[in-house]
Amino acid sequence: TxxxxxxxxxxxxxxxxxxxxxxxxxxxxxxxxxxxxxxxxxxxxxxxxxxxxxxxxxxxxxxxxxxxxxxxxxxxxxxxxxxxxxxxxxxxxxxxxxxxxxxxxxxxxxxxxxxxxxxxxxxxxxxxxxxxxxxxxxxxxxxxxxxxxxxxxxxxxxxxxxxxxxxxxxxxxxxxxxxxxxxxxxxxxxxxxxxxxxxxxxxxxxxxxxxxxxxxxxxxxxxxxxxxxxxxxxxxxxxxxxxxxxxxxxxxxxxxxxxxxxxxxxxxxxxxxxxxxxxxxxxxxxxxxxxxxxxxxxxVDELASLRSGTVTLSDRTVTPTTPVSPAAADTYEVTAVFDAASATATRFGLRLHARADGTYDRAVTYDRAARTLYGAPLAPENGRVTMRVLVDRGQLEVFGNGGAVSISDVVRFDSAAGSQGLQAYAEGGSVRLVSLRFDRLGSAWG
Ligand code: FRU
CATH class of the missing domain: 2.115.10.20 (Glycosyl hydrolase domain; family 43)
Incomplete structure (x- = not known):
């Protein structure tokens, strides 16, 4: 097995x-x-x-x-x-x-x-x-x-x-x-x-x-x-x-x-x-x-032992026509900080397992009007929304504002090579991506 x-x-x-x-x-x-x-x-x-x-x-x-x-x-x-x-x-x-x-x-x-x-x-x-x-x-x-x-x-x-x-x-x-x-x-x-x-x-x-x-x-x-x-x-x-x-x-x-x-x-x-x-x-x-x-x-911070291929970026403007695509991977972790206070976008967040044709397997969205992250109630903290996501082959965990909310999900991700894009995106306006950190997560199985 x-x-x-x-x-x-x-x-x-x-x-x-x-x-x-x-x-x-x-x-x-x-x-x-x-x-x-x-x-x-x-x-x-x-x-x-x-x-x-x-x-x-x-x-x-x-x-x-x-x-x-x-x-x-x-x-x-x-x-x-x-x-x-x-x-x-x-x-x-x-x-x-x-x-x-x-x-x-x-x-x-x-x-x-x-x-x-x-x-x-x-x-x-x-x-x-x-x-x-x-x-x-x-x-x-x-x-x-x-x-x-x-x-x-x-x-x-x-x-x-x-x-x-x-x-x-x-x-x-x-x-x-x-x-x-x-x-x-x-x-x-x-x-x-x-x-x-x-x-x-x-x-x-x-x-x-x-x-x-x-x-x-x-x-x-x-x-x-x-x-x-x-x-x-x-x-x-x-x-x-x-x-x-x-x-x-x-x-x-x-x-x-x-x-x-x-x-x-x-x-x-x-x-x-x-x-x-x-x-x-x-x-x-x-x-x-x-x-x-x-x-x-x-x-738990022991997760760090699986990290590699770190990508960091900061201060990017994300619009509907200019998403930010920092990396592509099968299993990974992302922490993204968005400036909700200055945003004109109605919705923004991360698209997971995005493909060149514009489709993707799942979006982790902050909805400014509803004040929800991936469906869970979350108010911005000091005007900002932090989303941390763990993406595994069939599992998705979303944490908002330092764990103030969590959403544990099961998603059957398509792990094909052309289907591993990560994208920060915005709808209906723009949002400032204050910072983003991406780490690939290796397999924990020997
Ligand atoms: C919960 C549960 C427990 C029970 C166990 C049986 O999922 O119903 O209450 O002890 O599963 O497998």
Whole structure:
């Protein structure tokens, strides 16, 4: 199986073969990021869930590993969940050089599986006895450490007479006590929860609770009860559903640089032998804007290791008859700053995979009247609109004004040699292109 095929992400993770959906159990352990994922190795549709596994030293270059959890070998429905490293050996399971690694999975309660050899092999704990069993339908446990109360916390989606999140705590990761329920109609599947400083201010840290469709609230969490402080917001403006382009995101625990890094399933992506891929890992932050505190998403800077062929230009006037064509490539990254304040163009932006005959595969457009970037609401910042785009063979990620908005998309780009043009363009008038930086992005697959 080759990764070098049409529509296959060259720097977006996909399973070497078969179906993938949600990322699971994302954590860092002794020099490697571990990523597990909902996986059907037998076909290109959702069926008989396994946990696939891959590792990376840098969130960019991934190595496919053998399947981690498999029906018949491991107990329970092997549905979404997460993993933690028990560095303090609170489980008492340690019996060698490696720290115990626990993963939580399953439906209608969580099943525990653990590894004592650094995530190479897993066994089911306690004969598959379920822990943390809320009333009604439930799934998708997320376990994390809460430092102030010095306890492990599990948050799980459940439908106990309406959507909500159930919170449990544990001292030993094996026995769990129910603490509270946050009932919220908007909240559906695959919770994630993490703490971030507001505007980088370590004294003002807030908790963020997210669901599968990329909605979130920020609030306070004392280790047992979550109190939202804000209205529900959306962290991405792609098609945020299980058939779309951004669903069931999870963040990595234990990032060695202390970041909160997220990767998200892109359901609509598919190729000849694989189905589904992940967004490029993005660093999350909380930033205060004119409409309050919201999440920003920025591709992790490790992406730089794939760059080559840099082209920069500045201060160009773009008109309908004089587009600017800085480069041509198959997979690449562009950051373009436009002066929206002085523009007479009604719409301007970037045309991707443009051809000599004037056609192109996709335009990333800022619409001045609607104040939208590629459909997402975005006001100019200091009169300017910055658009950063990651273009892969079948994936397009658009970031506006430093990650204030993101739009994760799936586009089946035509990678033929005559179809790789990049163009800055304007409609209905002119716009000043303040600066543009282009970098070709090489393949992350070895
Ligand atoms: C989300 C989801 C999860 C479930 C998993 C099963 O896409 O429905 O709620 O655990 O997929 O594969």
């Amino acid at each position: 080759s990764y070098d095929e049409a529509f296959r992400g060259q720097f977006h993770f996909s399973s070497r073969a078969g179906w993938m959906n949600d990322p699971n159990g994302s954590f860092w352990y002794r020099g490697q990021y571990h990523l597990f994922y909902q996986h059907n190795p037998h076909g290109l549709a959702w069926d008989t869930m396994h946990w696939g596994h891959a590792t990376s030293p840098d969130l960019v270059h991934w190595t496919q590993k053998p399947i981690a959890l498999e029906p018949g070998v491991h107990a329970g429905d092997l549905w979404s969940g997460n993993g933690v490293v028990d560095t303090a050996n609170v489980t008492g399971l340690k019996n060698g050089a490696d720290d115990p690694i626990l993963v939580f999975s399953g439906t209608n309660g969580a099943t525990i599986h653990y590894s004592l050899d650094g995530a190479r092999t897993f066994q089911t704990y306690g004969g598959g006895r379920k822990v943390a069993v809320p009333a009604g339908t439930s799934r998708d446990p997320k376990v994390f450490w809460h430092e102030p109360s010095r306890r492990w916390v599990m948050v799980m989606w459940s439908d106990g007479g309406g959507n909500g999140a159930d919170f449990y705590t544990s001292a030993d990761l094996l026995n769990w006590t129910w603490r509270s329920r946050y009932a919220a109609g908007w909240f559906f599947e695959c919770p994630d929860m993490f703490q971030l400083p507001v505007d980088g201010n370590a004294a003002d840290r807030r908790w963020v609770l997210t669901d599968a469709s990329g909605e979130y609230v920020t609030g306070d969490f004392d280790g047992t009860t979550f109190l939202p402080r804000t209205a529900v917001r959306r962290m991405d403006h792609g098609a945020n559903d299980a058939g779309g382009t951004f669903y069931a995101g999870q963040t990595f625990l234990g990032d060695p640089r202390g970041r909160v890094v997220q990767t998200v399933w892109q359901p609509a992506a598919r190729g000849s032998v694989w189905s589904g891929n992940l967004t490029f890992p993005a660093e999350l932050a909380l930033r205060t804007g004119t409409d309050g505190v919201s999440l920003t998403r920025t591709p």
